[in-house]
Amino acid sequence: MSKHLGSLLDPQSIAVIGATNNPGRIGGMPLDMMSHFGFKGQVYPVNPKYSDMFGYTCYPDIESLPHTPDLAVLAIAADDVTPMLKRCHNRGIRAAIVYAAGFAEAGAKGLALQKEMEEFVSQSGMVVAGPNCMGFANLNSHAYTAFASIFKMVPPQSGPGSTAVLTQSGNVCSALFAMGRERGIQFSHFINTGNEACVEYSEYLGYMAQDPNTDCVLGYIEQLRDGSGFIRAAHQFAKQQKPLILYKAGETDKGSEAVQSHTSALAGNMDVYRSAFAQMNVIASNDFAQMVNLAYLAKFKHRKGGKRVAIVTMSGAMGAILADKCILAGLEVPNLSTEEQMALRAGIPDYGMVSNPIDVTGNLVNTPEFARSALTTLATSPNVDVLVVTAPGYLLDRMSEYLIEIAAKTDRLIVAVDTGKATCRDKLTASGVAVFDDVGRSIQALGPFCQWLERRDAALKWFDLNEQATLSTHSKGRIDKKLNEHETRKLLSKFGLPPINELTATGPEEAIKAADTIGYPVVVKILSADVPHKTELNAIKLGLDSALAVSEATSDILSRVTRAKPDAQIDGVLVQPMKKGVAELIIGITTDQVFGPVMTVGLGGVLTEIYRDVSHRILPVDEDIAHQMLQELKAYPLLDGYRGRPLADKGAVMQTMQAVSESFNAFLNIRELEINPLLVHESGHGASAIDALIVIE
Structure with a gap:
């Protein structure tokens, strides 16, 4: 639907239904803003009580408009929304x-109203934002x-903006926008999605990924309702090299509870969200200042x-503080080569550190x-990716010409x-040097930003893998019966x-014959698709040496399971060699309600x-x-x-993990x-694979 969102996000003509001449009320605020800031398109207030407001001619109803607007803004009560949408549709209006x-956030009655609205929107093909949203x-x-x-209430923008703020909360949208403007961020879009009943x-x-006027998105989410759609959008951000910076609420039980009561959303598995964001090179944040x-x-x-x-610093203490903060933020502070240290020592006294x-x-x-x-030595060092320079204001002014000169000669990131x-x-800033006024905030942002820079290629590679897997969906098979452990392992061995x-x-x-063939000691365990967890029934015996x-052990296991699960299909027992290893891992795949199949590996x-x-x-x-997953443990x-x-x-572990992934897919x-x-x-x-289990739908 993103190709139809232009009527919502870039309308050329707008009707405000339920308009008022009071700039402090919801029906008056958008009109006041468009008049104040000089919107060049057509504006049609709709309210039979007025003849004009904010310099615009006011119309008694939607049917009286001289032209069909791109967008209708409904500043009316919930009960009146769907009847008005029907009138808008009859008038030829495509978006609202x-x-x-x-609506859905307000109990059974509200849920019924939202369902009625969704059904009409689905039938009509209108593009409707909200309900329960602040607007755009x-x-x-x-x-x-x-x-x-x-x-x-914020400093006015001096020119075109390229950062969009996109949130599921109106207040968060305003807060991020205000903080961004104080930081000098120029915005392209302000979007609050509300209940997302239809969009x-x-x-x-x-839409933002394809928008040529948007280079970065600051977002706040409580729940993603379309994981596949999110993956597609994140892929577009990755291809366009646009940073997508998201705050996901619901980190704690209380946070999840608040989210659910706020927009009837379910928080989802935060561990999976965090991993998914990293995998798709989405920058996860939980701090507004950091996001800005x-x-x-x-x-x-x-x-x-x-x-x-x-x-680079003129204070040993500041160097130590920055080094600590960099390392804690996931960055590295490597030692420079002997040659580089000697070059620096030419101008640094013996009591000054030159290693880094x-x-x-x-x-x-x-x-x-x-x-x-x-600075030239550091900017050309093969041991350095990013250069951070900290100095008092007067000294930074004296060094600025050198920083600007070096920034013009290198494509590495330089931070002052x-x-x-x-x-x-x-x-x-205009010359390519990022500037901060606080040590802590600079590294708090630099850490995830550098990781975003570094992960770009890996993310694109995964998106390609995912695209190939998606295209192969039509050739997928089905497992037609529950598999016991032996059958499961035979199936997985094909992959x-x-x-x-x-x-x-x-x-x-x-x-006994099987044990003689395999060689003692052995393991004997129940073989049944109806007994996935053998230890619970004491249906596995280890270290049998005769x-x-x-x-x-075989007699005991068979009789024990027969008594405990008389309806279970028992295929006998499985005899395996008793083995030792360096470590034991678990590799599992479950289906996440948002992102689909997710692999977990651990001890x-x-x-x-x-x-x-x-x-x-x-x-x-x-x-x-x-391999990356193992290294994270x-x-x-x-x-x-x-x-x-x-x-x-x-x-062998990595081979197994890939085999399990391909099997599931x-x-x-x-x-x-x-x-x-x-x-x-x-x-x-x-x-x-000592034990293997597949659960089918």
């Missing part, structure tokens, strides 16, 4: 904004359709950046021209932190799951629930993504030879898939 509350503003055309007074959040995102500073940094999105930061951070000391006041040499009142801030030496048996004698032990067994040391990704997952050192432990076969009716545990052996010896 509904201010009124009292196109800051470049001055089409103000929002009942918000904030536009007159969902991701559709607005899709990230929007400011978006001006420098075409600069190259990464995690390696060189810090670089403390030029107060001596720079006497020889400010040394700044050119030092002014600890005084430098007069060169605007000149630096690359490492094989395991196992045999099935229907009774004690066959189990024929007698195997016979007794296997009870440790997963205790430590919650897990990593998530939306499918598909290939071996590169699998706090327990990753256990796979990497921690304190003399043997190296684990990480390649190959069938339409898998609801869950789990390998727990995956026993990881020493490097070169593979991994064993």
Whole structure:
């Protein structure tokens, strides 16, 4: 629907139904704003009580308008909305904004009103925003359709804007806009989506991704209702290299409760949201000031950046503070090479640090021209991605010409932190140097922005994988029955799951033969699709080292399960070798209500629930993504030879994760898939899927 949103977001003619001549009321605010800021299009107030208002001719009803407007703004009560939409549709109006509350967020009656409106919109093809929304503003055309007074209370824009603010809350929309204007952000759009009864959040995102006047979006969400639409929109942002900066509410139980009562939304799984955002290179934030500073940094999105930061300061303490903040923000402060340190030492006294951070000391006041040499050394270093310079205002002014000169010669990101009142801030920004006035806020924004710069290629690669998987949907198969563990493993082996030496048996004698073939000690466990969790019934026996032990275990397991689950289909028992490994992992896929199939990897067994040391990704997952997931685990050192432990076969783990991903994507009716545990052996010896489970719909 995004191609039809132009009537909402860039209308050339607007009717305000329920208009009033009071600029303090919702029916008067948009008219007052358009008159004040000089909207060049046609404006039609509609109210039989007035003949004119705010310099516009007022009309008694929608049928009396001299022309059909692009957009109708409904400043009327909830009960009157759908009848008025029908009249608008009959008049030929294609789009409308509904201010009124009292719909799905207001109980059974409101839900019925919203359903009635949705049914009409679906039948008519109208594009309707809201209900329960504040409205919009196109800051470049001055089409103000929002009942918000904030536009007159902030510094006016000096020219066209390129940042959009898009929120599911009107008050948050106003707050972000006000803070952005104080920071000097020039906005293109102000959008509050409300209940999203007919136009969902991701559709607005899709429009913004394609809008040539928008280079960055600041967003606030409580729930995404269309995960697939969001992925498509995020893909467009990634291709256009437009930063998408989102605040997702619902981090805590109380936050989730407030979200649900606010817009009848369900918060969703925050761990999955965070992982999905990182995977799609969406910048996640939980701080308005940080979001605004990230929007400011978006001006420098075409600069190259990464995690390696060189810090230049004239204070050892400030260098230490910045180094700490950079590292805590996920950045790196690498040591410079010996040659680079020697070049810096030529102008820095022995008591000044040159390894990184670089403390030029107060001596720079006497020889400010040394700044050119030092900055050039750092800006050309192969060990540095980003250059951060902090100085008092007067010294930054004296260094500004060197910063501007170097910014013109390099495509690396350069950040200046002014600890005084430098007069060169605007000149630096215009010349490609980002300027902050606070150490903490600068790094709070720089950390996620540098990660966004670094993740661009990886995100595009995943979007391509996802697109290929989506295109293959028509060729997916179906699993026509519940699978036991042995059948599950055979199915997964077709997609690359490492094989395991196992045999099935229907009774004690066959189990003994199987154990003799495999070699002792062995494991015996129930084989039944109706018993997915064997330990709960004590239906698995470990470390059996004799024929007698195997016979007794088999008899006990079969009788135990028969008594506990008389209706279960029992296919016998499964005999496997008793193995040891370097580590146990769990690899599982569940279907998230927003994003669809999501893989989770973590420590296997009870440790997963205790430590919650897990990593998530939306499918598909290939071996590169699998490696990233493993590296995110706090327990990753256990796979990497921690304190003399043997190296684990990480390649086999990654192969298994890709196989599990491809298996899930190959069938339409898998609801869950789990390998727990995956026993990881020493490097070169593979991994064993000790237990495997598929749950079908």
